[in-house]
Amino acid sequence: MKLKNYVNQIEKEVIEIRRHLHKYPELSNQEKETSNYIQQKLTEYGISFETGFATYGVLGIIKGKHSGKTVALRADMDALSMQEENDHDFVSVHPNVMHACGHDAHTAMLLGAGYVLKQMEEKLHGTVLLVFQPAEEDSPIGGAQVMMDDGVFDTYKPDVIYGQHVWPTLPTGQVGVTDREMMGASDRFKIVLKGRGGHASMPHQTSDVVVAAGHLITSLQTIVSRNLDPLEASVVTVSVLRAGSMPNVIPTEVVLEGSIRTYSEAIREKLKHRFFTMVNQVAEAFEAEVAIQYKDGYPATVNTPEWAETVRQSARKVLGEDATPVVKPSMAGEDFGRFLKKYPGCFIWLGVQLENEEERVPLHDPHFKINEAALSNGTGLLAQVAVDTLERLRGEE
Incomplete structure (x- = not known):
């Protein structure tokens, strides 16, 4: 039986799984019931599994009848701290918790792909790993590195690993892949400026940290515009500013928070160095004390060209010749980058764009x-990619 027929068999159930997970979302490092549900489905499909990675992570294992290499497919499980404002009949029942990033769909499609591949195990040359990862949203720690530290790949080491993410700006039926940089590194910072406060009418008696903060925000923008090649992509964003509570009082403290996004590891280190230099120099110029918290977040998600091309070929088999348009990378961060730092592979965007333009949101x-x-597109694509990759690895032996 063809792969597509198995996808058709599981199509309705994948939708039901996604809706169940959407209705009962769980935050990072709290995915107990989600993990139990995944284990229940794997048992139902006859897929063996191991647990205990990053607490709630699950590793499904499908061994083909024939010997061969190992391919891993990863889906994340956690939801966001956000109140859902939809009105469909499977809206989140948990206040301020919502699958607003599509991880419910990722998990459902990986379970569906697991079902499909289990039906095909007699023909598989090698092993397929189903990696259900918790805590993707828990930047900068995440769940990928914790799963690896806990030994998720100690017994079965992947030769290639893939991850898939729903992408609402990409039309349904299309797949986005780049040959190298796909998602950005995501570092975070917090700056606390402290000075002498006082009456707003007597600024000469103070060291005004509000003015210092204004200069600092402007200065930080020059890190990218004046320290990097204009063709290099990077972003420095100050997204939080807290200062004062009264219009006639110069405050003693200002707090700034934000993020720095890059693709290149060398540029990432250069921006970090310039960031610390600039913050300290501006603080000194305005006679302010400064405390800096800087968290190195997820690394850039960088695809392996060989396996990106395999994804394109698989996508055309499943979705047609026009399924793989040229896409530009995103500066958004993704914990899957940690897997790709250790293993070759590819991160995939799956088009899920709504037909009604007015309903489209990021x-x-x-x-x-x-x-x-x-x-069903994503279910079929994951299964096809696994099959094609094992065949390609077999040909390289």
Whole structure:
């Protein structure tokens, strides 16, 4: 039986799984019931599994009848701290918790792909690992490195690893892949400026940290515009500013928070060095004390060209010759980058764009929805990629 027929068999159940997970979301490092549900489904499909990685992580194992290499497929499980504002009949029942990033769909499609590959195990040359990862949203720690530290790949080491993410700006039926940089490194910072406060009418008696903060925000923008090649992509963003509570009082403290996004590891280190230099120099110029917290977050998600091309070929088999348009990388961060630092592979964007343009919203929006017709696309793509990769690895032996 062809792969597509197995996808058709599981298509409705994948939608049901996604809706169940959407209705009962769990935050990072709290995915107990999600993990139990995944284990229940794997048992139902006859897929063996191991647990205990990053507490709630699950590793499904499908051994083909024939010997060969190992391919891993990864889906994340956790939801966001956000109140859902949709009105469909499977809206989140948990206050301020919502699958607004599509991890419910990722898990459902990986379970579906697991079902498909289990039906095909007699023909598989090698092993397929189903990696259900918790805590992807828990930056900068995440769950990928913790799973690896806990030994998720100690017994079965992947020769290639893939991850898939729903992408609402990409039309349903299309797949986005780049040959190298796919997602950005995501570092975070917090700056606390302290000075002498006082009456707003007598600024000469103070060291005004509000003015210092204004200069600092402007100065930080020059790190990218004046220290990097204009063709290099990077972003420095100050997204939080807290200062004062009264219009006639110069405060003693200002807090700034934000993030730095890069692709290149060398540029990442250069921006970090310039950031510390600039913050300290501005603080000194305005006679302010400064405390800096800087957290190195997820590394850039960088695909392996060979396996990106395999994804394109698989996508054309499943979705047609026009399924793989040229896409530009995103500066958004992704914990899957940690897997790709250790193993070759590819991160995939799956088009889930809604037909109704007025309903389209970005990821992490309280009204986020997907076109559920895309779930069978993603299920079939993951299964096809696994099959094609094992065959390609077999040919390289």
